[in-house]
Amino acid sequence: MAEVLVYVDHVDGAVRKPTLELLTLARRIGEPVAVHLGAGADEAAKVLGEHGAVKVLTADAAEFADYLVVPKVDALQAAYEAVNPAAVLVPSSAEGKEIAARLALRVGGGLITDAVDLEAGDEGPVATQSVFAASYSTKSRVTKGTPVITVKPNSAAPEAAPAAGTVEQLAVTFGALATGTKVVSRTPRESTGRPELTEAAIVVSGGRGVNGAENFPLIEALADSLGGAVGASRAAVDAGWYPHTNQVGQTGKSVSPQLYIAAGISGAIQHRAGMQTSKTIVAINKDEEAPIFELVDYGVVGDLFEVVPQLTDEIKARKG
Amino acid sequence: MSLRIVVCVKYVPDATGDRHFAEDLTVDRDDVDGLLSELDEYAVEQALQIADEADDAEITVLTVGPEDAKDALRKALSMGAHKAVHVEDDDLHGTDVMGTSLVLAKAVEHVGYDLVVCGMASTDGGMGVLPALLAERLGVPQVSLLSQVAVEDGKVTGRRDGDAATEQLEAALPAVVSVTDQSGEARYPSFKGIMAAKKKPVESLDLSDLGIEADEVGLDGAWTKVDSAAERPARTAGTIVKDEGEGGKQLAEFLAGQKFV
Numbered sequence A: 001m002a003e004v005l006v007y008v009d010h011v012d013g014a015v016r017k018p019t020l021e022l023l024t025l026a027r028r029i030g031e032p033v034a035v036h037l038g039a040g041a042d043e044a045a046k047v048l049g050e051h052g053a054v055k056v057l058t059a060d061a062a063e064f065a066d067y068l069v070v071p072k073v074d075a076l077q078a079a080y081e082a083v084n085p086a087a088v089l090v091p092s093s094a095e096g097k098e099i100a101a102r103l104a105l106r107v108g109g110g111l112i113t114d115a116v117d118l119e120a121g122d123e124g125p126v127a128t129q130s131v132f133a134a135s136y137s138t139k140s141r142v143t144k145g146t147p148v149i150t151v152k153p154n155s156a157a158p159e160a161a162p163a164a165g166t167v168e169q170l171a172v173t174f175g176a177l178a179t180g181t182k183v184v185s186r187t188p189r190e191s192t193g194r195p196e197l198t199e200a201a202i203v204v205s206g207g208r209g210v211n212g213a214e215n216f217p218l219i220e221a222l223a224d225s226l227g228g229a230v231g232a233s234r235a236a237v238d239a240g241w242y243p244h245t246n247q248v249g250q251t252g253k254s255v256s257p258q259l260y261i262a263a264g265i266s267g268a269i270q271h272r273a274g275m276q277t278s279k280t281i282v283a284i285n286k287d288e289e290a291p292i293f294e295l296v297d298y299g300v301v302g303d304l305f306e307v308v309p310q311l312t313d314e315i316k317a318r319k320g
Numbered sequence B: 001m002s003l004r005i006v007v008c009v010k011y012v013p014d015a016t017g018d019r020h021f022a023e024d025l026t027v028d029r030d031d032v033d034g035l036l037s038e039l040d041e042y043a044v045e046q047a048l049q050i051a052d053e054a055d056d057a058e059i060t061v062l063t064v065g066p067e068d069a070k071d072a073l074r075k076a077l078s079m080g081a082h083k084a085v086h087v088e089d090d091d092l093h094g095t096d097v098m099g100t101s102l103v104l105a106k107a108v109e110h111v112g113y114d115l116v117v118c119g120m121a122s123t124d125g126g127m128g129v130l131p132a133l134l135a136e137r138l139g140v141p142q143v144s145l146l147s148q149v150a151v152e153d154g155k156v157t158g159r160r161d162g163d164a165a166t167e168q169l170e171a172a173l174p175a176v177v178s179v180t181d182q183s184g185e186a187r188y189p190s191f192k193g194i195m196a197a198k199k200k201p202v203e204s205l206d207l208s209d210l211g212i213e214a215d216e217v218g219l220d221g222a223w224t225k226v227d228s229a230a231e232r233p234a235r236t237a238g239t240i241v242k243d244e245g246e247g248g249k250q251l252a253e254f255l256a257g258q259k260f261v
Ligand SMILES: Cc1cc2nc3c(=O)[nH]c(=O)nc-3n(C[C@H](O)[C@H](O)[C@H](O)COP(=O)(O)OP(=O)(O)OC[C@H]3O[C@@H](n4cnc5c(N)ncnc54)[C@H](O)[C@@H]3O)c2cc1C
Pocket: A206, A207, A208, A209, A210, A232, A233, A234, A235, A236, A247, A248, A249, A250, A251, A252, A253, A263, A264, A265, A266, A267, A268, A269, A270, A271, A274, A284, A285, A286, A287, A290, A302, A303, A304, A305, B038, B039, B123, B181
């Protein structure tokens, strides 16, 4: 059976959920071979194997952390040449897309970014994408070379499918460009203890209506009562009330959770672009004309300072 | 020596208008209002600030697009860029990102450059990969997705706010950078700027000027194909209640019914 390369997103061997989703999709096309760069391959291989990776190609080198993007492209290219895969799948993070694009150009394969679904087709994999702020859904395929496809988080459910997950060392030689952009320093983001925004099953976002950083704990308390992540509109981020890493929308994160709750958010097209594919959408807004209400499964017209605390208390009471 | 900056800007359909596909499943650029992609205004702004800091700098704005894309160039010129290059050719219709990056790479080389500045993503296609492809094609460092950028002593430095960490980056010129919408508000063109822009040179190039064959670009030269595009069914109207003191509880009831609680 044809092999499909899956680029692993992980933190020191802890594999992030979108990679497991990719393994589910990869199995529709062929046999997944994972590419794990950096430390922790043995730990990662267990999880990757449980989810269908027949092999885990790994390489570790200081270059991966010390220089931007290109060393990882060199390594993925080495894996590509070793395996000669039917397709290459990469998680759709900012870095993932850059790696995928450069690889596609090098190997002469067409590139599809931000797929939300993937199926096998007669003429190669067919990718579903959601475009124009999710107002259209398209089906595309690669017509030249090996398809290189980046896939958004929450596009499939990770499925257990035990496979060997045999770890093999990958030999990588870095090209002249690998050391072009030096990472002079790196400050890891502090963990909030909440789920990752793009991976969360539930997201609660606050907008300009939250009216100040000091009120965001209201949003956080609601998110915590549901075990969800916290998001924010650009207006709230630009005002300095919440970090940019939590921004949902066109220039922030794109999320597709089971449940999205928008509090004090009007629903501008750029915000919709990042949340419109959520399964269930709920809004709390005091303006009944707010465009967000066009999207909702359930909406409350009211003051979020009344509704949100009452909702949080009620959820806590029900959960006991 | 003068610092040669090329800013890549895209002319895009207005996101607040109705965007759709043409019959051949390319983005319809005829029936809709277009403008300079808002995210590329940030690129123009950073180029202007870098030029201010340099002793001597020249900013060229570059676009690949239809006739109307000149509007985007004019806007960038009125913000303060010095000259413009417009690559326009009927054979470009339907070009995908691989083709666009080829055309931009050739055009950037044609102009001559020390620094290429791009936006973080176009507001229509929104792939956010062109700067990386351009760096790959030009064989120069990629310093992308910067929320802060500076050029000094033949080096570009900047801050990249990634998912897992904030990174401080550094590369030698020539280089390709892209800047995010966190890099600083873009200026509005002044009246003087708008008047001055009318006299600034706009060079027009076609594929043959750049030594590119028609079959390397366009719909037929694309490495990908859109087979179908369907409008998403409008979300079915949900329940909307007015809060009369019990709104939070009603919402909790709904969430419980959906098994979220
Ligand atoms: C190129 C570009 C990219 C952009 N990218 C993004 C992006 O990634 N993400 C994003 O979110 N935006 C983005 N925007 C901005 C977007 O256009 C909107 O300006 C922004 O989403 C508005 O945020 P908001 O809904 O919080 O604020 P507003 O539009 O001001 O809405 C606030 C809402 O809160 C309600 N409200 C006020 N007080 C209360 C209360 N006490 N109780 C209940 N409701 C209340 C009001 O009725 C109003 O509907 C982008 C814009 C551009 C041009």
